[in-house]
Every structure is written in C-alpha cells, then in structure tokens.
Amino acid sequence: LVEAMNNDKNMVIMVKAHTDNRGSAQYNMNLSNKRAKATVQYVISKGIAKERISGQGYGESEPKVDCKENCTEEQHAQNRRSEFIIVKKN
Template sequence: MIATTQTNSSGEVMYDINCNTSYIFQVTNPDYDPASSTVEKVKSGRTSVVIELDPIEVIVTETEVILKNIYFEFNKSNITEQGATELDKLVKVMKDYPTMEILVKSHTDSKGTSAYNLNLSNQRAQSTVQYLISKGIAKERLSGKGLGFTEPKIDCKENCTDEQDAQNRRSEFLIVKK
C-alpha cells in the first residue's frame, strides 16, 4: 500500500504503523534530491525516522547544464534509475527556462570498434532525448549526438580500469540557446 501525505511546517509527519511490518518511507521535494529510508519491523512502542534531503545540485552556466554524471551500463543505451533521477533535474531546469534548447552529447568507453561505439553513443543520445520528451519537453528544444570514444573524460585508451570506463560512458548537456 502506498500512502502519500504532506509534512507539517517543521517537516514532520506521524503515522500509525503495524507492529512486525517493515516500511519504506520515500520523501520528495521539488528543490531536493529524493530520498528514502527503511523502517524494519517494530515490536512495540514508538520509532522515529529522520530523512535528510540534499538540495538539487544543478549548475546552469552560459554553455551547459551540469548535473551529476548520467552513466550507462556497459553495452547498453537504456536510462538507468540513477540517470532518470538526474534527467528529471534537467526537465525542471528546462521548464524554468522555457526557451532553452539542449544538445545531448553521449559518449562510450574505449571497448569495441569506433563504428560500434559511434552507433551505441547515438543510441544513448536518442534514449536521453526520448526520456526528456516523455517528461513533457518539446522535441524541438532537444537534439542529440553520439561521439563514441572521440572525447573521453578520462583518456586511458585500451588500458582503462572498469571505473574509468564507467566515467567515460556518459551524457553531457550543452546549451544551444538560453
């Protein structure tokens, strides 16, 4: 069962809960990253849960919108849960700037051929653009370009660690028009 409620002015809410039942509390606020906390089975008495929210970290410069990195899994172009959370921040920025146009630049790691990586990065750019469109951003305000491994964040060529490869599989958001 999902219950939705608002907190009081102090950010507090009270719930009656069933003993011996686990609960997951999810907290959202438009200006903050969402967060959640699990409350394990309580035998009796009261329990208190504190969930702190971090302010959304979005930096809008003259040339780009900077989010936490949107990473992709190896050999895939689908939007991950982490990616969706970050892209939702871009949706908010684009709604706050209704004339802003964005170029999504997607990249791959060094594995695979240049042609394969270019195709994969194009798929990642299009997945990102499609996600933004699905959230209400007009397609005329978005474009996407795959760059393969031509502009790595970490230039490690064929000797990349798994972490370096993960950092190179990313999307960036350039402002075409503010």
C-alpha cells in the first residue's frame, strides 16, 4: 500500500476494518476502529501524508461471509479483514 501510494502521489485511500461476529457488537466496533486507526498510523509513519489516508471501523456489520452463528474458523478469518478503498487516483 505504501509503495502504491508513493508511486501515485495523488492517491487517497480509505481503510475499512472489519471483525468477525464473536464478541458484542460494541466490542467489535471498538476493535475495528482501533485496527483502522493503527493501519492509518502505520501508513503515516512510513511517510504518507495524513491527508491521503483515513480509516473507519465497521465491526461485524459488513461480513464477507454471512454465516450468522454457524461460522467455521475459516469463515471467521475471512470476516476479520481490512479493505483499502481508493478514494482518489491520479
């Protein structure tokens, strides 16, 4: 991500962090917000301007695999993810 952003100085990214559905909805929202914030801080620490990256946690609200209470470990792992959305590109 940092390399891509260094190659395109106009690229702006939004980080979407997600959790699986284990734990309370509030816990998962807080966890995903912390993950998004940590990702943003890491990218900024690598020299990317803070105006070029933002982040938001979505908790368990947008599962990649909607398996409800019957998720396998693999499905839980797929739902725990960060996505990088290109908001602006050269």
